[in-house]
Amino acid sequence: MGGCGVSFVDKSCVEFSAALASKAPVPGGGGASAMVGSLGAALGSMVCNLTIGKKAYMDVEEEIKDVLSKTERIREDMLNLVEKDAEVFEPLAKAYGIKAQSPEERVAKDALMERALKTACSVPVEIVKQSLECLKLLAVLGRKGSRLAISDVGVGALFCQAALEGGRFNVIINTSIMKDRAYATSVEQETDRLVRDGLALADEITRTVEQRIKKS
Amino acid sequence: MGGCGVSFVDKSCVEFSAALASKAPVPGGGGASAMVGSLGAALGSMVCNLTIGKKAYMDVEEEIKDVLSKTERIREDMLNLVEKDAEVFEPLAKAYGIKAQSPEERVAKDALMERALKTACSVPVEIVKQSLECLKLLAVLGRKGSRLAISDVGVGALFCQAALEGGRFNVIINTSIMKDRAYATSVEQETDRLVRDGLALADEITRTVEQRIKKS
Numbered sequence: 424m425g426g427c428g429v430s431f432v433d434k435s436c437v438e439f440s441a442a443l444a445s446k447a448p449v450p451g452g453g454g455a456s457a458m459v460g461s462l463g464a465a466l467g468s469m470v471c472n473l474t475i476g477k478k479a480y481m482d483v484e485e486e487i488k489d490v491l492s493k494t495e496r497i498r499e500d501m502l503n504l505v506e507k508d509a510e511v512f513e514p515l516a517k518a519y520g521i522k523a524q525s526p527e528e529r530v531a532k533d534a535l536m537e538r539a540l541k542t543a544c545s546v547p548v549e550i551v552k553q554s555l556e557c558l559k560l561l562a563v564l565g566r567k568g569s570r571l572a573i574s575d576v577g578v579g580a581l582f583c584q585a586a587l588e589g590g591r592f593n594v595i596i597n598t599s600i601m602k603d604r605a606y607a608t609s610v611e612q613e614t615d616r617l618v619r620d621g622l623a624l625a626d627e628i629t630r631t632v633e634q635r636i637k638k639s
Numbered sequence: 640m641g642g643c644g645v646s647f648v649d650k651s652c653v654e655f656s657a658a659l660a661s662k663a664p665v666p667g668g669g670g671a672s673a674m675v676g677s678l679g680a681a682l683g684s685m686v687c688n689l690t691i692g693k694k695a696y697m698d699v700e701e702e703i704k705d706v707l708s709k710t711e712r713i714r715e716d717m718l719n720l721v722e723k724d725a726e727v728f729e730p731l732a733k734a735y736g737i738k739a740q741s742p743e744e745r746v747a748k749d750a751l752m753e754r755a756l757k758t759a760c761s762v763p764v765e766i767v768k769q770s771l772e773c774l775k776l777l778a779v780l781g782r783k784g785s786r787l788a789i790s791d792v793g794v795g796a797l798f799c800q801a802a803l804e805g806g807r808f809n810v811i812i813n814t815s816i817m818k819d820r821a822y823a824t825s826v827e828q829e830t831d832r833l834v835r836d837g838l839a840l841a842d843e844i845t846r847t848v849e850q851r852i853k854k855s
Contacts, residue, residue, distance in 0.1 A: 432652040436721070439652050440677050440714060444684035451685070452794035455678050459798060461656050462671050468660035469667070498656060505652070574812040578668035578805040582675060585801040588845070589794040595852050596790040629804070636811050 431509060432458070432502045448516050449509035453547050456589030457508060460550055461501035463582030464557050466575045467494035467564060474569040483567045490560050497557045501550070501586075508546040508593075515539040515597075537602055544597045544610060550590035551617050554583045558624040565631045577632030584625040591618050647725060648674070648718045664732050665725035669763050672805030673724060676766055677717035679798030680773050682791045683710035683780060690785040699783045706776050713773045717766070717802070724762040724809075731755040731813075753818055760813045760826060766806035767833050770799045774840040781847045793848030800841040807834050 431439060431450050439458070443450050450458075471491035474480045480487065518539040523532040558580060565576045594614045598607040647655060647666050655674070659666050666674075687707035690696045696703065734755040739748040774796060781792045810830045814823040 432656075435651055436648040436655050436674060436677075437718060440681045440718060443678060443681035444688070444711070444714060446685065446688035452682060452791040455682060455798070456794055458652060459675050459678065459801070461652075462659060462675065465656045465659035466668060466671060469662065472660070472662035495660070498660060502653060502656060574808040575668040577808045578672055578801075581801040581805050581808075582671070585675070585794075585797040589797050592790040592793045592797075592848065592852070595849075599852050632808065633811075636808070636815050 430506050432505050449512055450505065451508070451512065451593075452589060453512070453550070453593040454505045454508040456547070456586045456593065457501045457504035457550050459582050459589065460554050460557065460586030461498050461505070463554070463561075463579045463586060464494045464498035464501060466579030466582065467557060467561050468498060470564045470568045470572040470575050470579070473572045474564075474567075477569060480567075480569060486563070486567065490563055494557065494560050497553050497560075500553055504546055504550055504553070508550075511542045511546050515543045533602065540597045540601050541603075541606070544594055547590040547593035547597075548610065548614060551587055551594065551614055551621075554587035554590060555617050555621040555624070557583045558587070558621050558628065562624055562628050565628045565635075570635060573632055573635045577629050577636075580625045580628040580632070584621065587618055587621040587625075591615075646722050648721050665728055666721065667724070667728065667809075668805060669728070669766065669809040670721045670724040672763070672802045672809065673717045673720035673766050675798050675805065676770050676773065676802030677714050677721070679770070679777075679795045679802060680710045680714035680717060682795030682798065683773060683777050684714060686780045686784045686788040686791050686795070689788045690780075690783075693785060696783075696785060702779070702783065706779055710773065710776050713769050713776075716769055720762055720766055720769070724766075727758045727762050731759045749818065756813045756817050757819075757822070760810055763806040763809035763813075764826065764830060767803055767810065767830055767837075770803035770806060771833050771837040771840070773799045774803070774837050774844065778840055778844050781844045781851075786851060789848055789851045793845050793852075796841045796844040796848070800838065803834055803837040803841075807831075 431454060443455055468491055471487050471494060474487045475484055518535045521532050523529040561576055561580045568576060591614050595611060598611050601607040659671055684707055687703050690703045691700055734751045737748045739745040777792055777796045784792060807830050811827060814827050817823040
């Protein structure tokens, strides 16, 4: 990372899958969650693109265009977060590797670790936020988008749910070992709140999708 | 498709995400589910690769090597299913497009549609099966894999759960409009059984991961 070679999202899907499978520290579960979030947003955009311009959906066209501009922004932001997750993991991996023997060295390492943990948390928190935003848009598409693409709304919601909860695991793996418990608890509580809202939405969307498929 | 141009999984992640977002009939939610399943299997492989060769896990090394060979097979099978999903959708898209006016034409179109729907179902059923197999392997990794990679086991399980349920949506979108109700019901019931088993496993894995992270 940090400018050396090709970015992860410019790798082919085959190469990205192989890189994820390797023991290399990045990409890991955080970056992969952002990738899955991007695919969830992409399905939202696809549903918009299959709705816009269709006579039966003329009355919602402006609203769907607005949704499309937002799913496209999230799709791109999530792709950027794949890269950013690798960048913020770098200082943490370095801090982990430091050999501290004297008490002074241990204090210095602890301080470095603490800062690195806070930085490493920032990207998965953002993945959680973007996943929730995308679920809100998919909820609109489940009600107003083309019925021909209703299963894609459902799959999009499942992907955003995975990115939401995957992001959360990558938050708490860092907060759980922070010394600053007040900070850690506040990040965990905010994340849990976002995840709770996202899970409720995902559940509502997949139920709607299930009903609409079965009525078809 | 069908030999014309680059395969979907050879596209870069950025290009695949953009192709999914477009109104083009493929890739769709089925192929995307296979892609997410491949990433779930990749995280399983990563956890194996971070466990093998480590002193603390010498007693489970052979078992983890066996798990790795299986997650790697699923990872590759899932990548192939991304392509196959597009291939089996082609005859269905063609059948949909046929203009049938006379009663004879309508009978012929119905027969073609029915066959195309059964073919289109085959790939998502396979995605559901492979996702369940991968969840079984991730359950082993949650108990025996390196604790340093415990969050990745959880994220892998979330991805396989999304692929499992995403595959199911792509099964029932096809079975719901089949005329052969006996066939449709039998496929739906088998799929529901696999999904029920998979969801129970995913729930067990994510609970274990949550507990192990919080104890760290």
